[in-house]
Amino acid sequence: MWPRLRSVCSGSRTICRRGAALSKRPKLTANANVTHFTQSAALCAPTSSALQYRQHGDPSQVVKLEDIDLPPIGAKDVLVKILAAPINPSDINMIQGTYAILPDLPAVGGNEGVAQVLEVGSLVKSLKTGDWVIPRDAGLGMWRTEAVFSEDDVISLPNDIPLLSAATLGVNPCTAFRMLSDFEDLKPGDTVIQNAANSGVGQAVIQIAAARGVNTINVVRDRPEFTQLSYRLKAIGATHVIKEEALRRPEFKELLKTFPKPKLALNGVGGKSATELLRHLQIGGSMVTYGGMAKQPVTVPVSALIFKDVKVRGFWVTQWKRDHSKDERAFRAMVDELCSLIQQGKLTAPACTEVGLRDFSKALEASMKPFTSAKQVLII
Ligand SMILES: NC(=O)c1ccc[n+]([C@@H]2O[C@H](COP(=O)([O-])OP(=O)(O)OC[C@H]3O[C@@H](n4cnc5c(N)ncnc54)[C@H](OP(=O)(O)O)[C@@H]3O)[C@@H](O)[C@H]2O)c1
Numbered sequence: 059m060w061p062r063l064r065s066v067c068s069g070s071r072t073i074c075r076r077g078a079a080l081s082k083r084p085k086l087t088a089n090a091n092v093t094h095f096t097q098s099a100a101l102c103a104p105t106s107s108a109l110q111y112r113q114h115g116d117p118s119q120v121v122k123l124e125d126i127d128l129p130p131i132g133a134k135d136v137l138v139k140i141l142a143a144p145i146n147p148s149d150i151n152m153i154q155g156t157y158a159i160l161p162d163l164p165a166v167g168g169n170e171g172v173a174q175v176l177e178v179g180s181l182v183k184s185l186k187t188g189d190w191v192i193p194r195d196a197g198l199g200m201w202r203t204e205a206v207f208s209e210d211d212v213i214s215l216p217n218d219i220p221l222l223s224a225a226t227l228g229v230n231p232c233t234a235f236r237m238l239s240d241f242e243d244l245k246p247g248d249t250v251i252q253n254a255a256n257s258g259v260g261q262a263v264i265q266i267a268a269a270r271g272v273n274t275i276n277v278v279r280d281r282p283e284f285t286q287l288s289y290r291l292k293a294i295g296a297t298h299v300i301k302e303e304a305l306r307r308p309e310f311k312e313l314l315k316t317f318p319k320p321k322l323a324l325n326g327v328g329g330k331s332a333t334e335l336l337r338h339l340q341i342g343g344s345m346v347t348y349g350g351m352a353k354q355p356v357t358v359p360v361s362a363l364i365f366k367d368v369k370v371r372g373f374w375v376t377q378w379k380r381d382h383s384k385d386e387r388a389f390r391a392m393v394d395e396l397c398s399l400i401q402q403g404k405l406t407a408p409a410c411t412e413v414g415l416r417d418f419s420k421a422l423e424a425s426m427k428p429f430t431s432a433k434q435v436l437i438i
Pocket of ligand 1: 146147148229230233254255256257258259260278279326327347348349350351352353373374375376427428429430431433
């Protein structure tokens with residue numbers, strides 16, 4: 059049953075063997091990390107190298123690369139090798155202890171990533187060796203070399219899409235896809251306005267909207283490389299790229315006259331930036347808040363409610379996945395459509411910086427720096 063994992067059972071561990079003395083692995087719940095098991099002192103288990111934290115705090119202080127035991131592969135489990143996993147703001151917030159859901163400690167970081175199936179349990183039906191899989195829910199802990207997951211905790215992907223696209227598919231493109239699908243009936247020629255347009259979510263919004271013929275007005279913070287950033291976002295389909303400061307200028311009002319006013323505003327920032335988006339919505343339009351990077355509340359002008367009857371909504375992809383966990387077709391349909399866009403070259407991964415697992419400290423620090431415009435991805 060146990061594979062010969064060279065990277066796992068290395069050095070003195072090559073003499074380790076699994077034994078009956080290992081206690082049964084507790085069931086892996088959707089948002090729990092693999093739990094440790096006890097074993098007789100004479101035996102040692104295969105292990106995985108993992109970026110683990112034992113307490114909440116500053117990620118660069120509390121996250122450590124540690125060996126953790128791999129549990130036995132149950133009949134409905136799969137053993138996977140993690141291939142690549144990004145560092146997202148929600149991963150950082152989880153480690154800091156400020157996110158809406160927190161795994162039990164110690165916990166392995168990383169809510170997103172792609173893994174390859176190395177071995178399947180005897181009752182596994184939907185997966186086979188070699189398949190690529192991504193988590194169905196947050197909290198699996200993808201920053202590790204290998205893991206044993208329940209078959210139900212992952213969903214397969216075609217393994218002919220680029221690795222970085224697969225590693226970054228499960229959170230941001232799914233969020234963008236749902237926000238563009240579930241709040242307003244967007245038709246070709248309609249307009250969406252968004253802030254944090256250079257974020258992972260923002261880049262997915264640009265591309266999915268472009269594939270549907272929907273215009274995007276993309277707001278970013280000013281920076282010395284604004285021109286290059288604007289060029290890059292336009293190259294993936296952005297209709298317009300605007301500095302936050304320019305939203306109040308007369309030129310922007312003139313620009314807005316050239317296409318329909320936005321039906322949908324997507325807010326990943328909060329504070330003044332969100333209020334600015336609201337000002338440009340058409341009557342009856344929706345603003346969907348999915349992130350709060352500025353850590354400032356959203357202020358809704360009374361006039362936007364009275365005279366424009368705007369709808370102020372929120373979205374959390376984790377909740378959507380949990381609400382649809384019994385409806386296999388809903389998640390599968392979205393993943394298939396996103397993979398099809400990737401295969402057609404219409405949806406690419408966000409700009410990424412690839413980092414080895416051992417360089418995780420550098421990657422964690424870089425992921426928290428402003429104006430980087432690139433997602434840190436651990437290549438494992
Ligand atoms: N609700 C959901 O289901 C859901 C799903 C996915 C992501 N999210 C949230 O969406 C947000 C973006 O996630 P991501 O993975 O796409 O991010 P990302 O790729 O890491 O990019 C971060 C973005 O935030 C911007 N930013 C950072 N600090 C800012 C500030 N103080 N004011 C304005 N903008 C700021 C950055 O702009 P600069 O380049 O100017 O620094 C960049 O555009 C996060 O809050 C994340 O938690 C929510």
